[in-house]
Each structure stands twice: as C-alpha cells, then as structure tokens.
Amino acid sequence: xxxxxxxxxxxxxxxxxxxxxxxxxxxxxxxxxxxxxxxxxxxxxxxxxxxxxxxxxxxxxxxxxxxxxxxxxxxxxxxxxxxxxxxxxxxxxxxxxxxxxxxxxxxxxxxxxxxxxxxxxxxxxxxxxxxxxxxxxxxxxxxxxxxxxxxxxxxxxxxxxxxxxxxxxxxxxxxxxxxxxxxxxxxxxxxxxxxxx
Amino acid sequence: xxxxxxxxxxxxxxxxxxxxxxxxxxxxxxxxxxxxxxxxxxxxxxxxxxxxxxxxxxxxxxxxxxxxxxxxxxxxxxxxxxxxxxxxxxxxxxxxxxxxxxxxxxxxxxxxxxxxxxxxxxxxxxxxxxxxxxxxxxxxxxxxxxxxxxxxxxxxxxxxxxxxxxxxxxxxxxxxxxxxxxxxxxxxxxxxxxxxxxxxxxxxxxxxxxxxxxxxxxxxxxxxxxxxxxxxxxxxxxxxxxxxxxxxxxxxxxx
Ligand SMILES: [Zn+2]
Numbered sequence: 023x024x025x026x027x028x029x030x031x032x033x034x035x036x037x038x039x040x041x042x043x044x045x046x047x048x049x050x051x052x053x054x055x056x057x058x059x060x061x062x063x064x065x066x067x068x069x070x071x072x073x074x075x076x077x078x079x080x081x082x083x084x085x086x087x088x089x090x091x092x093x094x095x096x097x098x099x100x101x102x103x104x105x106x107x108x109x110x111x112x113x114x115x116x117x118x119x120x121x122x123x124x125x126x127x128x129x130x131x132x133x134x135x136x137x138x139x140x141x142x143x144x145x146x147x148x149x150x151x152x153x154x155x156x157x158x159x160x161x162x163x164x165x166x167x168x169x170x171x172x173x174x175x176x177x178x179x180x181x182x183x184x185x186x187x188x189x190x191x192x193x194x195x196x197x198x199x200x201x202x203x204x205x206x207x208x209x210x211x212x213x214x215x216x217x218x219x
Numbered sequence: 220x221x222x223x224x225x226x227x228x229x230x231x232x233x234x235x236x237x238x239x240x241x242x243x244x245x246x247x248x249x250x251x252x253x254x255x256x257x258x259x260x261x262x263x264x265x266x267x268x269x270x271x272x273x274x275x276x277x278x279x280x281x282x283x284x285x286x287x288x289x290x291x292x293x294x295x296x297x298x299x300x301x302x303x304x305x306x307x308x309x310x311x312x313x314x315x316x317x318x319x320x321x322x323x324x325x326x327x328x329x330x331x332x333x334x335x336x337x338x339x340x341x342x343x344x345x346x347x348x349x350x351x352x353x354x355x356x357x358x359x360x361x362x363x364x365x366x367x368x369x370x371x372x373x374x375x376x377x378x379x380x381x382x383x384x385x386x387x388x389x390x391x392x393x394x395x396x397x398x399x400x401x402x403x404x405x406x407x408x409x410x411x412x413x414x415x416x417x418x419x420x421x422x423x424x425x426x427x428x429x430x431x432x433x434x435x436x437x438x439x440x441x442x443x444x445x446x447x448x449x450x451x452x453x454x455x456x457x458x459x460x461x462x463x464x465x466x467x468x469x470x471x472x473x474x
Contacts, residue, residue: 039235135232205270
C-alpha cells in the first residue's frame with residue numbers, strides 16, 4: 023500500500039508509545055509534507071539526544087554531563103535526597119519549585135515477574151551516597167502500588183540504620199471529592215492521616 | 220450476545236496502552252483469563268487508577284469491543300497491597316501469578332483457579348515470619364499444578380507404576396524425574412533430575428493435604444528451598460514456561 027521508505031517510517035513511528043497505525047500514518051504523511059530543513063532538524067534533534075544524553079553518575083537523572091545540573095548546584099540542600107522511580111518524576115517535582123534537596127532516580131520498581139530485582143535498579147549507588155554521610159533525610163517518593171510498596175520498604179530498610187527515612191503522603195487530590203475517590207486512594211489517605219495541629 | 224457483561228476478577232498483569240489507558244490481564248471467575256482496556260486508568264485522579272493495580276479484585280462491568288473489551292465500571296472487593304511490604308511475599312505472589320497466567324483458560328469459567336489463587340494471596344499476605352511464607356508458597360505451587368492436572372507422581376514410579384518405598388538408609392536415594400513426571404524406581408531408565416531424601420518425598424506427598432502436618436511445617440528453610448527447586452523445574456518443563464520471579468527466590472530466603 024505504501025512505497026517502501028514510507029512504510030518503514032510508519033512502522034518506526036508505530037513503535038512509539040501511544041501511537042497507533044492511524045496516528046503513525048498521519049505523522050508520516052505530515053513529515054513528508056514539511057520542508058527538508060525542518061525534517062533534518064527533527065532527525066538531528068533525535069540523534070543528538072540519543073548520543074549526548076546519559077545518566078548522572080551521582081543520582082541517575084538524565085544529563086548531558088557526567089554529573090547533572092541539580093547535583094552540581096551548590097544552592098541545593100545536600101542533606102536531603104528524594105528517591106523516585108523515573109526521571110519523569112524529577113521533572114514533575116521540579117515543576118513545584120518547592121523542593122530544594124537532591125534526587126536519586128532508581129530507574130523503575132522491583133518487579134520479580136518482569137525480572138527486575140534490587141540489583142537491576144540504581145539502589146547500590148543510593149546506599150553508597152547515604153553511607154558516605156551528611157544525609158539527614160531520605161524521602162521516598164515511589165508510587166503506592168504493590169511493587170512500589172515493595173521497593174519503598176526494601177530501600178527504606180536498607181537506609182534506616184544510616185539516616186531518617188520518610189515517604190511522601192498519598193491520598194485525596196487537591197480539589198478532589200472524597201465520595202469519588204477509589205478505595206485504594208482512601209486506604210492510603212487513612213493510613214497517612216495526620217494529627218490536627 | 221449482550222454488549223455488556225459482569226465479571227469478578229483479579230488483575231494479574233498491567234501495561235500502559237496509548238496515552239492514558241492501561242491494558243490489563245484479569246483472571247475472572249466467569250470467563251477465565253481476559254485482556255481488557257482500563258480507559259483513562261493512568262490519568263491523574265482516575266477512579267480506575269487504584270482499581271487497575273496488580274492483585275486488586277474487582278467486580279467489573281465490561282463492554283465488548285471489536286478487538287479488546289473495555290471496563291465500564293469497577294468496584295474494588297479486595298486488594299493485596301500489604302503483599303508489597305516484603306520482597307519475599309511479593310516474589311512468591313508473582314511467581315504463583317506467573318503459573319496462573321500460563322495455566323488459566325480463556326472464555327470459560329475458572330472459579331476454582333480464582334478461589335485457589337486469591338486464597339493463596341490471602342495466606343501469603345498474613346504470614347508474619349519469612350520462614351512461614353515458604354510452606355504456603357511451595358504448597359501453592361503444588362495446588363496450582365494439581366488444579367492444572369499436572370501434579371507430579373509421588374507414590375508410584377512414573378515409568379513402571381510400581382510403589383516407590385524410600386530406602387531406610389538416610390541420604391538422597393529417591394530418584395525424581397521431571398521428564399518422566401515424578402518419582403521413579405532406582406534403576407529405571409529415565410533422566411533423573413533430582414535425588415530426594417525420604418523426608419523431602421514425605422513433604423512433597425503432604426502438599427496434597429489441605430492442612431500441612433506439623434512435622435512438615437517444621438522442615439528447615441533449606442528443605443523447603445529444595446522442594447521449590449524440584450517443583451520449579453517440574454512446572455517449567457510441563458507448563459513449558461520460564462518463571463522469571465524464580466531468579467529472586469534464593470535472594471529472598473537465603474538471608
Ligand atoms: Zn545528578
């Protein structure tokens with residue numbers, strides 16, 4: 023149906039998350055209609071990103087340099103580390119502009135049935151960071167799923183003897199209505215209740 | 220066929236689908252294993268978010284689609300969130316889930332499998348000590364195999380059908396053949412995968428009982444790990460699968 027180079031492009035685009043055959047076709051035809059410079063810029067941006075962006079040696083966050091900007095920033099609080107699963111979580115937390123500590127990106131959660139154990143995650147480097155000293159608090163910000171719980175408890179147990187370990191609260195979203203919250207959220211909200219000051 | 224239908228099921232697997240949806244593999248009582256779309260489950264604040272998590276049991280209202288059915292409504296009946304508080308429990312639960320995913324049938328009722336599996340998760344969840352998890356887990360593997368009609372032969376030689384009586388002398392002198400389907404008489408021509416002690420054979424035989432006898436419950440952790448390895452090899456061969464979760468078993472229990 024498609025001439026071979028177009029078929030190849032559609033096939034590649036379809037591999038992207040959230041892109042089905044129809045969207046892939048639409049994107050491919052759109053790219054084909056754009057000027058050469060624009061398409062070249064896109065292709066270079068993809069390649070440059072792949073070639074230049076790696077992971078920070080300290081925290082595991084995405085970075086062009088061996089040590090990321092957040093880890094290098096002298097204004098940020100070295101004594102607090104927020105542990106997250108994914109670089110996307112760092113981006114979300116950074117948007118709040120409320121957190122001034124550092125991060126540690128695990129690269130996923132423990133999932134035995136997917137062959138992901140503690141050794142497949144960025145856990146040893148976290149332990150090293152904490153054991154080295156100077157860390158007053160580790161905040162675990164991992165999703166409260168079954169696998170997320172396991173990861174939280176596993177990491178928490180490892181670090182508890184070296185520093186204070188806390189986890190973020192889970193519950194009713196701001197503007198949310200108790201009546202419409204699902205049971206899992208309610209369970210977590212009750213668990214994480216706080217004494218009224 | 221009605222456009223919508225109801226089912227009670229437990230989520231065994233989930234993966235992202237498109238921008239905001241999730242594709243779930245659910246073991247339902249009424250229709251066995253089904254793959255359904257949980258629309259918007261990955262959207263912040265979605266009611267299906269928590270309900271589409273691993274090991275959550277829901278009463279579902281589903282609508283038939285051209286390729287995949289979709290969840291219209293879900294009401295949580297039970298969750299096993301506390302399984303997550305311990306790596307050993309999660310590993311055992313996912314190990315059993317892998318077997319269930321392999322053996323469950325689609326398009327037909329799987330009431331017994333559903334009940335056995337949720338019962339196993341309840342039992343795993345309530346164990347306090349790490350050593351108490353192993354008997355529940357190993358018996359769970361056996362129960363699932365038996366339900367699938369694949370329980371190993373443990374009283375008669377799998378080749379000659381003669382009664383196998385372990386030698387009185389201590390040591391590993393009961394040959395077990397995964398390929399032949401259970402214990403075999405010494406000298407029978409079959410590839411031997413394991414040599415069991417009389418005590419280990421006794422424990423394997425006891426796994427068929429509803430309640431494990433006290434002497435079996437007192438077996439050492441190492442003995443349970445031997446039984447797990449025998450049943451693991453047996454399961455992987457007869458159900459033609461590779462158990463991913465098995466890689467973490469030693470780590471969880473050999474502390
Ligand atoms: Zn960094």
